[in-house]
Amino acid sequence: MGSYRALCGSYRALWGSVCLYGPLWVSIGFYTSLWGLCGFLWVSMDSMGFYGPLLLSEDEEDTKRVVRSAKDKRSEELCSIIRALRNAMKIKDVSRCLEDFELLSRAFNKAKGVLEREGPPRFYIRILADLEDYLAELWEDKEGKRRMNKNNARALSSLRQKLRKHNREYEAQIAAYRQVRMWGLWGNLWGRAMGLGCRAELCGWAERRGGAERRRAERRRKRAPRSRREEEEDENEGGEWEKVKGGAPLVKEKPKMFAKGTEITPAVVLKKLNEILQARGKKGTDRAAQIELLQLLVAVANENGLGAALEIKIKFSIIASLYDYNPNLATYMKPELWQRCLSCIEELLDELFQHPEIFIGENILEESENLSNPDQPYRVRGCILTLVERMDEEFTKIMQNTDPHSQEYVEQLKDEARVCSIISRLQQYLQEQGSPEELCRVYLRRILHTYYKFDYGMAADGSEDSASLMDRLCKFIYAKDRTDRIRTCSILCHIYHHALHSRWYPARDLMLMSHLQDNIQHADPPVQILYNRTMVQLGICAFRQGLIKDAHNALLDIQSSGRAKELLGQGLLLRSLQERNPEQEKVEKRRQVPFHMHVNLELLECVYLVAAMLLEIPYMAAHEFDARRRMISKQFHHQLRVGERQPLLGPPESMREHVVAASKAMKMGDWRSCHRYVVNEKMNGKVWDLFPEADKVRAMLVRSIQEESLRTYLFTYSSVYDSISMEILSAMFELDLPTVHSIISKMIINEELMASLDQPTQTVQMHRTEPSAQQNLALQLAEKLGTLMENNERVLDHKQGSYGGYFRDQKDGYRKGDGGYLRRGGYRQQERGSNY
Numbered sequence: 001m002g003s004y005r006a007l008c009g010s011y012r013a014l015w016g017s018v019c020l021y022g023p024l025w026v027s028i029g030f031y032t033s034l035w036g037l038c039g040f041l042w043v044s045m046d047s048m049g050f051y052g053p054l055l056l057s058e059d060e061e062d063t064k065r066v067v068r069s070a071k072d073k074r075s076e077e078l079c080s081i082i083r084a085l086r087n088a089m090k091i092k093d094v095s096r097c098l099e100d101f102e103l104l105s106r107a108f109n110k111a112k113g114v115l116e117r118e119g120p121p122r123f124y125i126r127i128l129a130d131l132e133d134y135l136a137e138l139w140e141d142k143e144g145k146r147r148m149n150k151n152n153a154r155a156l157s158s159l160r161q162k163l164r165k166h167n168r169e170y171e172a173q174i175a176a177y178r179q180v181r182m183w184g185l186w187g188n189l190w191g192r193a194m195g196l197g198c199r200a201e202l203c204g205w206a207e208r209r210g211g212a213e214r215r216r217a218e219r220r221r222k223r224a225p226r227s228r229r230e231e232e233e234d235e236n237e238g239g240e241w242e243k244v245k246g247g248a249p250l251v252k253e254k255p256k257m258f259a260k261g262t263e264i265t266p267a268v269v270l271k272k273l274n275e276i277l278q279a280r281g282k283k284g285t286d287r288a289a290q291i292e293l294l295q296l297l298v299a300v301a302n303e304n305g306l307g308a309a310l311e312i313k314i315k316f317s318i319i320a321s322l323y324d325y326n327p328n329l330a331t332y333m334k335p336e337l338w339q340r341c342l343s344c345i346e347e348l349l350d351e352l353f354q355h356p357e358i359f360i361g362e363n364i365l366e367e368s369e370n371l372s373n374p375d376q377p378y379r380v381r382g383c384i385l386t387l388v389e390r391m392d393e394e395f396t397k398i399m400q401n402t403d404p405h406s407q408e409y410v411e412q413l414k415d416e417a418r419v420c421s422i423i424s425r426l427q428q429y430l431q432e433q434g435s436p437e438e439l440c441r442v443y444l445r446r447i448l449h450t451y452y453k454f455d456y457g458m459a460a461d462g463s464e465d466s467a468s469l470m471d472r473l474c475k476f477i478y479a480k481d482r483t484d485r486i487r488t489c490s491i492l493c494h495i496y497h498h499a500l501h502s503r504w505y506p507a508r509d510l511m512l513m514s515h516l517q518d519n520i521q522h523a524d525p526p527v528q529i530l531y532n533r534t535m536v537q538l539g540i541c542a543f544r545q546g547l548i549k550d551a552h553n554a555l556l557d558i559q560s561s562g563r564a565k566e567l568l569g570q571g572l573l574l575r576s577l578q579e580r581n582p583e584q585e586k587v588e589k590r591r592q593v594p595f596h597m598h599v600n601l602e603l604l605e606c607v608y609l610v611a612a613m614l615l616e617i618p619y620m621a622a623h624e625f626d627a628r629r630r631m632i633s634k635q636f637h638h639q640l641r642v643g644e645r646q647p648l649l650g651p652p653e654s655m656r657e658h659v660v661a662a663s664k665a666m667k668m669g670d671w672r673s674c675h676r677y678v679v680n681e682k683m684n685g686k687v688w689d690l691f692p693e694a695d696k697v698r699a700m701l702v703r704s705i706q707e708e709s710l711r712t713y714l715f716t717y718s719s720v721y722d723s724i725s726m727e728i729l730s731a732m733f734e735l736d737l738p739t740v741h742s743i744i745s746k747m748i749i750n751e752e753l754m755a756s757l758d759q760p761t762q763t764v765q766m767h768r769t770e771p772s773a774q775q776n777l778a779l780q781l782a783e784k785l786g787t788l789m790e791n792n793e794r795v796l797d798h799k800q801g802s803y804g805g806y807f808r809d810q811k812d813g814y815r816k817g818d819g820g821y822l823r824r825g826g827y828r829q830q831e832r833g834s835n836y
Contacts, residue, residue: 074111075121081107082127089134094152098159101131105166125173129181132167132174135160264304266372273297273314280324287325294318308355309371309378315348316382323390330586332397342418345391348384349425356433360384385438388426392445395419396594404595413596420449436480443473444486451493452597454500454692470497488516488527492534499534499541502693507538508550525591529569532558536568536599543607544691546700552611552633559608559635564601569593602655606687609659610678610701612636614708617666621715622752625776636663658683666705669713671733675705706733710743714753719770723763737762 081104088096108124115121138145138156145153167174262268276293279285298314322341326333333341352358362383370379395415402409427442447470455466477490491514498507520531539554558564565571569592572585612633623629631637643660652658658677665673679688679698691697710733730740744764747753754767771779
């Protein structure tokens with residue numbers, strides 16, 4: 001009862017203060033205090049069990065029964081679920097967040113009937129808004145989202161959709177909450193309304209009431225004249241200050257390089273240069289200021305005419321400082337630094353071309369440098385080739401880290417012409433001043449910017465085309481290079497360029513003569529990526545030339561691995577992210593090929609599947625009943641099985657479905673349907689129009705489909721015919737008669753078709769020696785029974801310890817020698833021997 005009387009006393013004191021100071025307390029703070037006290041009274045009453053009318057009876061202490069309304073029960077249930085949901089949000093357990101959100105939604109739906117008078121509670125609106133912000137933050141964090149496990153990633157997508165759908169009903173309330181929260185009022189009002197911090201309000205009540213007079217005095221003091229208030233403040237601070245009128249804004253002066261009156265000589269400038277460079281790389285050094293100091297130093301040297309050699313040395317330091325601006329290798333240059341770097345290198349090359357008497361080299365010692373003595377040759381320590389190579393690497397890094405589908409990538413790609421111009425100028429300089437080793441290095445840089453570009457026509461100015469340029473640069477490297485890596489890269493680039501321009505035989509011969517396929521596994525990863533790109537381009541080139549088998553063999557290793565994207569350096573597979581640590585992932589990302597050099601993966605897969613179809617379907621028809629039939633392409637068979645498992649077959653949509661539908665049509669000998677599935681408007685837009693000479697490729701496809709469909713038809717239906725006219729076959733497949741004659745002759749010579757040609761009548765006479773379907777099944781059964789009998793004999797020999805009644809050299813019976821029926825090839829081989 002004592003606590004109850006204290007609460008009643010506090011309530012009376014509050015009401016009295018309201019009546020006394022009502023006109024002065026009309027403010028947010030007053031209402032906050034009022035809400036806080038009411039919340040405290042409610043919480044205190046809640047903790048003491050006062051839920052109904054206040055009872056003044058002495059029997060109250062003996063009452064332990066608590067009567068709670070339905071609204072209180074539902075509110076407590078919702079608060080407990082919200083508390084668990086916030087805990088899950090803190091530890092980023094999105095799966096648990098999804099479960100708690102579903103519980104919260106169901107609980108709120110149950111409580112709607114109780115809470116519908118006052119609308120949704122504020123704490124419910126608050127959790128909806130906070131959860132929406134939380135999910136938006138997780139969704140935008142791509143790095144964190146990629147590192148999520150599968151359950152959390154799936155839960156994040158599902159929870160985001162459900163919350164968006166759920167919040168449509170409360171958009172107005174959520175918007176109002178966000179607006180209040182922006183001004184910092186919602187948290188205070190809500191916290192005090194729930195009784196949070198109300199004890200602090202009551203504890204400071206007397207102090208606020210007693211300090212009302214002080215606040216009124218402060219307001220009267222603020223209304224006093226400004227000069228009098230300033231004097232009082234000065235007296236209180238106990239000091240005298242001089243008042244200064246405001247003037248023009250201060251202009252930051254440039255740092256002085258030298259003291260006033262100092263004679264500017266090469267030695268003084270060189271000493272200052274060394275002072276600046278000594279701070280390079282140290283902790284706390286302002287790299288931007290260091291670059292500015294070096295720029296000023298160049299200007300000082302130029303104004304005082306200290307010589308080109310000293311200016312060249314300072315410019316070497318400026319470019320090196322630009323490269324060192326980002327100490328992290330994974331980061332790339334900012335656009336303004338990149339443009340400044342290109343300008344500095346161009347200025348440096350201009351100086352070198354204007355002063356060919358200045359000798360530069362990385363092997364020159366600083367003690368032996370000559371920067372100012374005109375009586376001796378000028379010598380400067382530095383390597384322009386290293387700077388240009390680093391510039392090229394920075395350009396690649398910029399392209400790797402730029403969104404390839406943005407306009408920014410296009411703008412950055414325009415700088416490649418400037419980069420190639422710098423490399424060409426460096427090549428001209430080194431042809432006069434450099435060594436063969438340096439020329440090989442700069443030639444390789446020139447090759448790497450040329451080999452993947454297609455020549456659509458001769459240059460209008462009659463300059464050297466890319467084929468002649470590649471041939472000249474690569475042959476110089478073949479003759480002069482002493483390192484295997486540069487030679488290997490130049491060979492692969494040369495092959496790639498040949499294949500890109502449909503020069504199949506030079507590309508194939510160069511690949512075979514180099515024997516790179518024998519030891520490429522020992523090369524470093526960038527060279528292996530270049531090798532994979534070259535093999536892919538070689539296979540596509542063979543396909544364009546109609547060499548289907550060569551194309552399939554070249555593409556087999558890349559496509560069968562299932563990691564074509566990773567092997568070509570065009571991205572990392574999600575399934576292998578868990579197999580590498582973050583450092584390995586960063587290293588592999590730096591090895592990626594820029595987007596404008598990518599090989600179209602859908603085109604690559606389509607070429608491989610079409611080549612596999614043209615090889616596999618005739619082979620399947622020829623060996624339909626062969627138990628030992630091998631697979632030419634496992635990936636192609638997988639696509640066929642996927643198509644067969646579909647319960648309903650609609651018109652093909654994806655590229656793979658088109659190839660599967662074309663394969664089924666070819667298996668029936670219907671070349672027209674096969675052609676319609678492979679060459680149509682959709683496939684043209686996805687694949688065939690991407691080739692430089694698309695019409696020639698489509699004509700080659702039509703020819704190949706007709707020929708392989710003819711072979712498949714003869715394999716499938718040869719047992720039906722006694723003889724068939726070649727003219728009829730020519731009309732069916734729209735091939736000229738010599739082509740049909742050639743195809744059938746090859747099949748007969750290779751013993752693929754048991755037939756003979758009748759020249760006078762232009763017919764194909766079938767020998768009918770091929771076993772029928774029942775005969776093939778009988779042969780398979782006989783072979784399996786023979787194998788079973790052999791196994792039983794071996795088991796019997798093992799148990800008895802003898803050879804089953806045979807001699808030692810005849811323990812396998814009649815099956816070991818050549819006399820066995822099945823070992824000689826059976827019925828088919830016997831009949832083949834009798835035909836010729």
